Amino acid sequence: MTTTNHLEKLRTALEITWSIESSSLWQKNCPALGQCGVTALIAQDVLGGEILKTRYGEIWHFYNRIDGDVVDFTQSQFDEPVHYSNLVSDREEAFGDTNAQQYGYLSSAVRKNL
Numbered sequence: 001m002t003t004t005n006h007l008e009k010l011r012t013a014l015e016i017t018w019s020i021e022s023s024s025l026w027q028k029n030c031p032a033l034g035q036c037g038v039t040a041l042i043a044q045d046v047l048g049g050e051i052l053k054t055r056y057g058e059i060w061h062f063y064n065r066i067d068g069d070v071v072d073f074t075q076s077q078f079d080e081p082v083h084y085s086n087l088v089s090d091r092e093e094a095f096g097d098t099n100a101q102q103y104g105y106l107s108s109a110v111r112k113n114l
C-alpha cells in the first residue's frame with residue numbers, strides 16, 4: 001500500500017527536479033507547466049498504479065490512480081479546476097507528451113532526490 005508519506009516524498013522530489021530539462025514549457029513561476037506526461041510516467045515507475053487522462057481545453061492532461069486514489073502531481077499548472085474524466089491511458093500515450101531525454105533526466109533526478 002502506498003502511504004501518504006510516499007506520495008509526499010515523490011511530490012517533493014518532483015517539485016525540486018522539474019526544470020527546462022524535463023519539459024520545454026517549464027517556467028520558474030510555474031514549474032509544473034508541461035510536466036504532466038513525464039510526471040505520470042515517473043509516478044507509475046516509482047509508485048505503480050495506472051496512468052489516466054482527461055481533456056483540459058484542447059490538450060490531454062495525464063495523471064495517475066495510485067492505490068485507488070486519483071493523484072495529480074501537476075494540477076498546479078492550471079488556473080482553472082480540472083474536471084477529471086479518469087479515462088484509462090497507458091505509457092505509450094503519456095510518452096507522446098514527452099521524449100526520451102526529458103524522461104531520462106526526470107527519472108534519474110527524482111530517484112536521486114527520493
